[in-house]
Each structure stands twice: as C-alpha cells, then as structure tokens.
Amino acid sequence: MYYPEEVIEEIRMKNDIVDVVSGYVKLQKKGSSYFGLCPFHNEKSPSFSVSPGKQIYYCFGCGAGGNVISFVMQYENYTFQEAVKFLAKKAGIQLPEAEYSEETRKKENKRARLLQVNKEAATYFFHQLRSENGRAGWQYLKKRELSDETIRKFGLGFANMTSNDLVKFLKSKGYEDEVIRDAGLATFDEKFGFHDKFWNRVMFPIQDINHRVIGFGGRVMGDGKPKYLNSPETPVFDKSRNLYGLNIARTARKNQIILCEGYMDVITMHQAGFSQAVASLGTAFTEGQASLLKRYTDEVILSYDSDGAGVTAALRAISILKEAGMTGRVLNLEPYKDPDEFIKNCGQEAFQKRLDGAENTFFFEIRMLQKDYNMQDPESKTKFYREIARKLCGFSEEVERENYIQAVAQRYQISVENLRRLVLSYAMQTGYAQPVERPKSGIRKKNTAEEGVRRSQRLLLTWLTDMPSLYPKIKKFITPEDFTEELYRRVAEKLFDQLEQKTMDPAGIIGMFEEEEEQRMAAEVFSTKLTQLSNRQEREKAFHDIVLAVKENSYEQYLAGSGSDVNALKGVIEGKKALEELDKTHISIEES
Structure with missing residues (x-):
C-alpha cells in the first residue's frame, strides 16, 4: 500500500533513532554520537555509530547506513511497508485504511479468519502435548533430546488419538465447518464424517516470516502412514513460497542460511546454536523459496541427507540457487545421514567445523559427476x-x-x-560461451580519476553537513548541477534547499532513496570522517581544494558536452571566469 509522504515523515520523526536502535544494539555515548557493535557484521570493536542530531546510523566497518526506517528494514528484514507499519504501531500512529473492493475485502476477511483458526489450533495442540493425552508425543520429543525451552520456542504440540477432538474444540470457539475445512484442519469422508486431519501425531506449527501460523506438519506416533503429514495448500499456506523456521532464521545475523530437509533437523540445529537453519515444507526446493531466501542472504549452505535422494535434491537446489543469483555450498555430514544425527553424535563444535569447510557447489557437482x-x-x-x-x-x-x-x-x-x-x-x-581471452597487458588499472571525482563531491557534502556556516560562502560558486555523480547531485539538491531554509534533516534526505545501496551511499555522505588537520590554515586550504576540484570537474564535463553555437561559447567563457575567480577567492573557516 502507498502511504503519503507526510505520514512517513511523521512516523520517522516520532521514532527517535537512538531509542529504536538501542532496542537491538547496546549503545554507549561518545561525544555527540552513540557507538556499539554493528548488528550487520561480526566485529569486536564498536564501529557502528548512531547520530541523534542527524537521526541516522552508519557503520564505519561494513558501510551499512540509513535512517530509522531503513534500520528496521535491514535488521528485521522487513519490506518498506512492513517497517512503516512496525514503527507506526510503536509510535501509536494510526495508518490510513486501504480502500478495498467488496471482493477484496471478503478475501482479506477470509484470510484473517483462517489465520485465527490456525492460531487456535496451534494453542490447542500445544496444551494437549502437556496433558495426559500427549504423553506419547512428549516422550518422543524427549527421546529426540529436545529441551523444554526448544519445545516451547517452536510451539510443538500433539494431536490426540481420537479423530474429532480438534473439530469439537474449534466449533466450541465459534468456528464454522467451512473455515475449519478450508484451513486444512479437518476433512470429510463417508466412514468418519467430518473429522480431524491430524491425529496421533506430534505437531509442528508452520509460521510465516511474521510469526503467523499458516499450516502444520505432523509426525505420526508408531507405524502409521504417512510418517509425516502436512497441511494442504490453503489461501494462507503456499508450500512453494514458505520455509520452516525462516521466521527465526531471518534475524540470526549469521550471513548465511542453512537449508535442510526436515523439521527435526531445523529444530536440532537451532537448539545447538545454529539458528540460521530452515527447511522446505515436504516438497522439493522451489524457485519461490529461493526468491524468499534472497531477501535475507546471498549464501545458502545445503545440508541435505547424504543418501542418493539427498544428493539428487542438493544438485537440483544448486541449479535453482544459481538461477536466483545466489551462491551456495554443500555440507558434508558423512558418515552420518543428517544434521540431527551428526550433532547428537559429534556435537556443536564438530558441526561448526563441517560448516566452515562446506564445499563449493561447483566442486560438489564435479565430485558427484566423477562417480x-x-x-x-x-x-x-x-x-x-x-x-x-x-x-x-x-x-x-x-x-x-x-x-x-x-x-x-x-x-x-x-x-x-x-x-x-x-x-x-x-x-x-x-556457441555456449565466449572463449576466455588472456589479458594482453597485465592487470587493468583502476579508474582512479573517476573515484577521485566521486570522493571530492562526497567530501564537499560532508563539509557542508558538518559546518553549515560554509554554505553561504560557496553558494555563489557551487550549485547542485556541479555534482556530476547522480546520487550526490540529488543529495545536494535537497541539502542546499534545507541550508537555504536554515534547517538540516539528513534522515529525510536518506529517505528519498528506495534502494538499500543508495541509502548506504547517502548515509556515508553524512558520516564521513574528515581528516583532522593541525591548524586553521590547513583546513581552509583543504576545503578550498575540494570546492575547486568539484567546480573544475563540472566545468570539464560541460566543456566536453558543449556545442559550437553562441550560447555554448558564452557558457564556456562564464565557466572559465567563475573558475578563475574561485581559484583566487579565500574561503575562511571560523574556528569552532
């Protein structure tokens, strides 16, 4: 849904970035900013800064940066709309209602009803596991060496031996047969009538990324068939676009996700501290699941069973990951079959070593091919x-x-x-690929001139942000059009406008950009540390050189693109005069 700019602005202004970030990161005040360990990469020394004055964050280690909305998006792996809703609720701001057609409203009401009945069913299963009826399920989970905390964390439950307990319970809560059936919790046949779909099974609630129960998996007690039974596809449960455990794994901060086959593998890994594990939902890995994972990581470690079926599944998953533009590695668990078995026999440290040494997917494919x-x-x-x-x-x-x-x-x-x-x-x-050509003259040189241009433009914006009093002294010479790097030009347009109004809102400027990389680059402008020079004279020379460098580059680009008519010639002459005047102009910097 689209939210008006003034609503976004109100949400951002009413969520102080220090208050929000301190809910995730332990911050310590140093000078005018706060510092802590970056939540977006592993580090031992704090390089993550939060500026209450600018209402932005920036990490000098990994370059992550933005405003309060982009922080929530990055940390929680939310979409923009999800982050806005989260912060609006936190600030007590009522978001405008979306306008739905009657048909759309019915669908939304149906989805809400299905999510409600799933939540009730999960609660029912949860309590049954702890009752006398659930003793077999509890003993099974304890035999699998799961702690009480882990059982609670994943909301594990039990479906009773009788075939209509859940139906009776849900009807007593006011849910109609149609809703119970459409949620995949019950079915009808001539022998049993309207009865529970799951019975005599340990129950695994399946949650979406927002922790809403969307379906279930059930493991039968004894020798019943099938061994594992999953909810059918419903309006809220699409197996091909969800992953078990992703609601927890997406905030694991491990820079990778481990993809395995079974619910118990995921739970065992999480209990052992590997909270980045997820599993597909009783189906082969799909393109939709790859797209979902790409929102949260660039690297997937495949931890499939080491048997023939597991190898086949891994090879198929590798192909899908490549199509999605993701890198992958393959975990070797031999001589054990799966992660659950490996961890129980070898422990956490041994599993971490296998994880660190996971095999490049290309070499895995070649090794399987060699057989x-x-x-x-x-x-x-x-x-x-x-x-x-x-x-x-x-x-x-x-x-x-x-x-x-x-x-x-x-x-x-x-x-x-x-x-x-x-x-x-x-x-x-x-014609499958172009042949590899050997370089003729060694290593290609970096385009240092182009990087120098970007650096000058970035530094000038940083100077003006840190010392707004410099703006009146250079506005005669510099305009936003002099910033030839598009992102810096857009920042300059907004910043110069704010400086004219004698205000400054870096967080608002960052909010103009939708892409995470653009937000990072904009945050860098407001967070760059200027070189500490020993005296005023050196500072004035450094600033003058930067202003001159930006103007010279702008003039050279104009000169290269100008034509030969009278107006173009006039522009060249004026530009040359402006450069000469700037070169001779002394720009004073008042000591703070």
Whole structure:
C-alpha cells in the first residue's frame, strides 16, 4: 500500500533513532554520537555509530547506513511497508485504511479468519502435548533430546488419538465447518464424517516470516502412514513460497542460511546454536523459496541427507540457487545421514567445523559427476574432462571462469592450458560461451580519476553537513548541477534547499532513496570522517581544494558536452571566469 509522504515523515520523526536502535544494539555515548557493535557484521570493536542530531546510523566497518526506517528494514528484514507499519504501531500512529473492493475485502476477511483458526489450533495442540493425552508425543520429543525451552520456542504440540477432538474444540470457539475445512484442519469422508486431519501425531506449527501460523506438519506416533503429514495448500499456506523456521532464521545475523530437509533437523540445529537453519515444507526446493531466501542472504549452505535422494535434491537446489543469483555450498555430514544425527553424535563444535569447510557447489557437482566415470580408463577419463569443460562454459564472467579453470586443473591433475583449450573448443562448437581471452597487458588499472571525482563531491557534502556556516560562502560558486555523480547531485539538491531554509534533516534526505545501496551511499555522505588537520590554515586550504576540484570537474564535463553555437561559447567563457575567480577567492573557516 502507498502511504503519503507526510505520514512517513511523521512516523520517522516520532521514532527517535537512538531509542529504536538501542532496542537491538547496546549503545554507549561518545561525544555527540552513540557507538556499539554493528548488528550487520561480526566485529569486536564498536564501529557502528548512531547520530541523534542527524537521526541516522552508519557503520564505519561494513558501510551499512540509513535512517530509522531503513534500520528496521535491514535488521528485521522487513519490506518498506512492513517497517512503516512496525514503527507506526510503536509510535501509536494510526495508518490510513486501504480502500478495498467488496471482493477484496471478503478475501482479506477470509484470510484473517483462517489465520485465527490456525492460531487456535496451534494453542490447542500445544496444551494437549502437556496433558495426559500427549504423553506419547512428549516422550518422543524427549527421546529426540529436545529441551523444554526448544519445545516451547517452536510451539510443538500433539494431536490426540481420537479423530474429532480438534473439530469439537474449534466449533466450541465459534468456528464454522467451512473455515475449519478450508484451513486444512479437518476433512470429510463417508466412514468418519467430518473429522480431524491430524491425529496421533506430534505437531509442528508452520509460521510465516511474521510469526503467523499458516499450516502444520505432523509426525505420526508408531507405524502409521504417512510418517509425516502436512497441511494442504490453503489461501494462507503456499508450500512453494514458505520455509520452516525462516521466521527465526531471518534475524540470526549469521550471513548465511542453512537449508535442510526436515523439521527435526531445523529444530536440532537451532537448539545447538545454529539458528540460521530452515527447511522446505515436504516438497522439493522451489524457485519461490529461493526468491524468499534472497531477501535475507546471498549464501545458502545445503545440508541435505547424504543418501542418493539427498544428493539428487542438493544438485537440483544448486541449479535453482544459481538461477536466483545466489551462491551456495554443500555440507558434508558423512558418515552420518543428517544434521540431527551428526550433532547428537559429534556435537556443536564438530558441526561448526563441517560448516566452515562446506564445499563449493561447483566442486560438489564435479565430485558427484566423477562417480559416473572410471578414472583408470583413459577414454572414460577424457569424457570426464569434457564434461568439466562443458560445465565451465556455464560461467558467463570471464574472470570467474578463468579462476575455476585454474582451480579445477590443480584439483584434477590436468594442465591449465589443456583444460582451457577444452573449454575453448566446447564453447566454439556450441556457441555456449565466449572463449576466455588472456589479458594482453597485465592487470587493468583502476579508474582512479573517476573515484577521485566521486570522493571530492562526497567530501564537499560532508563539509557542508558538518559546518553549515560554509554554505553561504560557496553558494555563489557551487550549485547542485556541479555534482556530476547522480546520487550526490540529488543529495545536494535537497541539502542546499534545507541550508537555504536554515534547517538540516539528513534522515529525510536518506529517505528519498528506495534502494538499500543508495541509502548506504547517502548515509556515508553524512558520516564521513574528515581528516583532522593541525591548524586553521590547513583546513581552509583543504576545503578550498575540494570546492575547486568539484567546480573544475563540472566545468570539464560541460566543456566536453558543449556545442559550437553562441550560447555554448558564452557558457564556456562564464565557466572559465567563475573558475578563475574561485581559484583566487579565500574561503575562511571560523574556528569552532
């Protein structure tokens, strides 16, 4: 839903950034700012700063930065709308109601009703597990070595032996048969009539990222079939677009997510401290689940069973992760079958070592591929190398492909040149990829001139933010159009307007940008530490040089793009005069 700018502004103003951030990070005041350990990367020395005056945060270690809304988005992994709702509720601000058609309103009411009945069912199962009826389920979970805290954390429950206890309970709460059925909690057949879908099972509530119960998984006690039973697809439960445990894993701050197969694997890993674990919901890993994971991480570690089915599932998941633009690694749990079994036998530290040494997905694919070839037979070995060459052609980026060629050649005892020729041959025969070209003149030099331009523009904005009194002294020479870097130009337009009004709102300027990277870059402008110079004369020279550098670059760009008509010539002459005047102008900096 779209919220008016004035509503967003009110929410931002009524949520002091220090108050909000201190709810997540332990902050200590130093000077005019607060500092703490960055919640977005691992560090031992505090480099995460929060400025109450500017209402922004910035990490000098990893570069994360923004205003109070972007902090909540980044920490909670919320969308913009979710962050706005969260902060509005925190500040007691009533958001405008969305206007729905009658049909849409009915759908929303139906969804709300299904979520309510699921919550009631989860509560019912939770209490049954702790009753005499749930003794078998409780004993099963204890046999699996789950603590009381873990059982409570995941809301585990039990569905009784009888086949209509839940239906009776939900009806007593006022829920209609249609709602109970549409939530996937009950079914009808001629033998039993309208009865519970789950019975004699340990129950695993499935929650969406906002901790709402959307479905269930049930593990049968004894030898009943099927061993695991999941809720059917419903208006609130789409198996292909949800993951078990993601509501917890998304805030784990581990820079990765472990993807496994079963509910118990997830629960065991969380209990052992690996709270970044999730599992698919009784189905193969899907493109929708990959898209969901991409919101929270760039790296996925696959922790599938080590049997044949697990390997097949891992290979399929690798392909999906690549399509989604994510990197992956594969966890080797041998000689154990799954994470639950491994952790129980070897412990947390051993599992962490396996996690740290998880295998690159490309090498995993090659290792699995090698099993199909007899490496003692020259012909079979050659076919294996050709298959490697085919897979290497899948890397569209030349640098990445060349890196893998060298790594594979070393690992599989083939010369780099021979493997490169195989790749080249396959690429030219199939048109599958462009051949790798060797660099002709060594390493390409960085475009230091371009970076110097960006740095000058960024530093000028930082000076003006730290010392607004400088703005009247340079506005004759510098306008927003002189900032040739688009993001800095947009910042300058807003900042200069605020300085004209004798106000300054860095958090509001950051809020103009929608992309996280743009917000980070804007926050950097307001958080850059200026070099501490020993005296006033040095400071004045440094500032003058930066102003002159920005103006010179602007003039050079104008000169390069100007034509040959009278107006263009006039502009060039005026620009040249302005540069000469600026060069001779002394800009004083009053000592603070």
